[in-house]
Amino acid sequence: MNDFAKALDVTSSGLKAQATRLRHLAENISNSDTPGYRRKLVPFETAFNSDSRVSMVETGRVQLDRSTLERVYDPSHPMADDSGYFDGSNVDLIIELADTREAQRSYEANLKVFEQTRKMSSSLMDLLRS
Numbered sequence: 001m002n003d004f005a006k007a008l009d010v011t012s013s014g015l016k017a018q019a020t021r022l023r024h025l026a027e028n029i030s031n032s033d034t035p036g037y038r039r040k041l042v043p044f045e046t047a048f049n050s051d052s053r054v055s056m057v058e059t060g061r062v063q064l065d066r067s068t069l070e071r072v073y074d075p076s077h078p079m080a081d082d083s084g085y086f087d088g089s090n091v092d093l094i095i096e097l098a099d100t101r102e103a104q105r106s107y108e109a110n111l112k113v114f115e116q117t118r119k120m121s122s123s124l125m126d127l128l129r130s
Contacts, residue, residue: 004121006054011117013056014110017044020059021103029096035072035079037089039065039096065090 024040031037043060067090075084 004117004124007117008114009049010054010056011110011114013047013058015107015114017057017059018103018107018110022100022107024062025096025100025103028091029093029100032089032091032093032096034089035077036069036087037091038069039067039089039091041065 021042021044024042028039041063043063044057045060047056047058048054049056069090070088071085072088073085074080077086079086
């Protein structure tokens with residue numbers, strides 16, 4: 001396998017990993033007001049591809065954030081206990097938005113490397129043809 005193909009494999013694995021992360025971040029944001037919802041965390045792991053002999057990134061098993069849930073006082077809520085409190089979610093929108101921005105920028109960086117590698121490969125093929 002040539003170096004261009006290896007570079008494309010690595011960048012495509014990064015694109016897939018960041019896309020998965022963005023999907024879970026969107027779920028966290030959309031469920032920030034859901035009572036009892038726990039924030040999802042997506043760990044990244046290194047995966048060695050024995051065929052291409054390169055290390056790539058992949059997402060690990062999705063984990064739930066075990067930090068304490070926010071206690072919300074609303075006696076009229078159907079899930080409220082005798083004291084008027086219920087468990088909210090542990091999603092912090094500021095953290096989720098910052099993580100989304102980071103994932104977006106990482107995705108864009110991988111995409112630029114992918115496009116640049118494809119252009120270099122195409123240029124090389126044009127040179128070899130002439």
